[in-house]
Amino acid sequence: MELAEIKTLLILAKNELNSMLSLNRTKKIKYEESRYFELITFLSLWNVAGEGGSSIMNVIDDVPSGDALMQQLQKLDFELIEAQFDNVFKQQFRKMFGKKRPAVIAIIDVHEQETYSKDKRESLDIRGGKHKNGTNFFFKFATIQILCKDKILTMKVKLFRREQALKDVVDELVRHVQNFAKIRILLLDRGFRNTDIFNDLEYLKIPLLMPCVKDEKTKAEFMKREGKFHVVKCCFQNIRREYADFKLIMIKLDSDKEIGFYTTLPFLWLRTAKYFLNLYAKRWNIETGYRLQNQFLPKTTCVKGAVRYFYFCYAVAMHNLWLIMKNSVDKITLTVATLKFMLIYAWITTHLSLDL
Numbered sequence: 001m002e003l004a005e006i007k008t009l010l011i012l013a014k015n016e017l018n019s020m021l022s023l024n025r026t027k028k029i030k031y032e033e034s035r036y037f038e039l040i041t042f043l044s045l046w047n048v049a050g051e052g053g054s055s056i057m058n059v060i061d062d063v064p065s066g067d068a069l070m071q072q073l074q075k076l077d078f079e080l081i082e083a084q085f086d087n088v089f090k091q092q093f094r095k096m097f098g099k100k101r102p103a104v105i106a107i108i109d110v111h112e113q114e115t116y117s118k119d120k121r122e123s124l125d126i127r128g129g130k131h132k133n134g135t136n137f138f139f140k141f142a143t144i145q146i147l148c149k150d151k152i153l154t155m156k157v158k159l160f161r162r163e164q165a166l167k168d169v170v171d172e173l174v175r176h177v178q179n180f181a182k183i184r185i186l187l188l189d190r191g192f193r194n195t196d197i198f199n200d201l202e203y204l205k206i207p208l209l210m211p212c213v214k215d216e217k218t219k220a221e222f223m224k225r226e227g228k229f230h231v232v233k234c235c236f237q238n239i240r241r242e243y244a245d246f247k248l249i250m251i252k253l254d255s256d257k258e259i260g261f262y263t264t265l266p267f268l269w270l271r272t273a274k275y276f277l278n279l280y281a282k283r284w285n286i287e288t289g290y291r292l293q294n295q296f297l298p299k300t301t302c303v304k305g306a307v308r309y310f311y312f313c314y315a316v317a318m319h320n321l322w323l324i325m326k327n328s329v330d331k332i333t334l335t336v337a338t339l340k341f342m343l344i345y346a347w348i349t350t351h352l353s354l355d356l
Contacts, residue, residue: 006329007342013321014041014343020088023072024080031064036072039063042347043298044318045340050300060348070300073307078159081306085313086176089155092320093180096153096327104146104181105279106206107286108173108188110160112138113312117303124162125305139308143316144173145286146181152285152323154293154316155180159309167196174206185209185265187283193262195237198244202264209280212248212260221248222260228252229273234262249276293319295336 018037025033038061043053050066057063064072112129120126120137129138140160146153156176158169170192177183186201188210201208212218221232234248249261251273261276296318298311319336326334 007346010325010339010342011346017088017317017321021084035063036069039069040314044296044314045344048299070302073310074304076306076310078306081310088317092324093153095324096151102148102181103184104148105282106177106183106186107145107283108170109143109286111141111290114138115303119303127160127162141312142169142173144177145289146177147282147285151327153320157313157316159305167194167200170197171200174204187280195242195244198246207265209261209263212262218260222250222258225250231268292336
């Protein structure tokens with residue numbers, strides 16, 4: 001595929017993405033919705049805030065101001081944002097996997113954005129967390145990503161709001177992916193150790209793998225461990241005395257470091273320690289994804305959850321677009337920087353030619 005063809009496909013894909021989104025305006029004064037989304041794309045590619053991006057674009061184009069865009073985004077409700085991006089991610093899934101229902105590895109994680117808002121203790125969109133960068137309060141986004149061979153895609157984003165239980169968020173993310181794929185295993189981090197989550201996943205017949213928490217019970221099992229790879233049946237309970245059953249995998253590396261995993265996978269005797277280490281290493285794909293998604297994230301100081309949610313979903317959709325294009329190109333290394341350059345260059349040359 002030639003570079004010119006790739007550029008054309010990128011522009012078409014970007015336009016298709018924007019065409020699936022709506023600001024749900026009741027009145028269309030001066031600007032069509034497409035002009036607002038051109039501005040959002042520009043903010044995404046340059047990682048800038050609305051007012052600065054609008055000023056730059058208006059040098060050779062006529063787009064809404066950053067304030068006008070912010071007013072429109074703040075009017076959106078969460079259900080509309082979620083429904084629109086669910087549809088975007090569904091169409092992106094079809095482009096990546098076609099109509100087949102693949103067997104996938106799923107990864108769920110929660111991404112945090114720091115906030116220093118004076119309303120941080122009252123806002124339903126903001127949650128507390130471990131101290132980081134001078135704050136204990138964050139906008140939190142739960143995402144589920146799927147992996148199938150060399151194909152990776154984020155399938156859904158949830159704003160993890162104050163009144164929501166983590167178990168309910170995990171349940172919704174997993175059930176959503178089950179509409180499109182068979183989940184072979186779900187990779188989680190220690191923050192998801194919860195009897196409700198374990199039992200719900202068992203009900204859904206979704207095996208899980210996560211690093212163990214080194215509590216007193218786990219330490220005692222490690223003391224009794226036999227050999228470099230040992231598995232025992234375990235359980236833990238919550239304050240309601242409800243139990244969750246699992247198997248504890250204990251691994252001793254050649255460096256003498258000890259690693260443990262919780263899992264509900266069957267037939268563990270067929271596997272080796274290396275299998276579980278390599279399997280869990282795939283979870284780092286979602287961490288890499290957050291880093292790359294941030295390269296598509298428009299900047300904002302707005303503390304409205306709807307705005308933060310829309311911008312984060314848009315960044316995820318742009319990252320997915322890059323993953324789809326990257327998977328489609330054989331002989332050219334399509335980096336995020338290359339994709340951004342192509343779209344920016346196409347926009348500049350198109351508008352300069354119009355002016356001339």
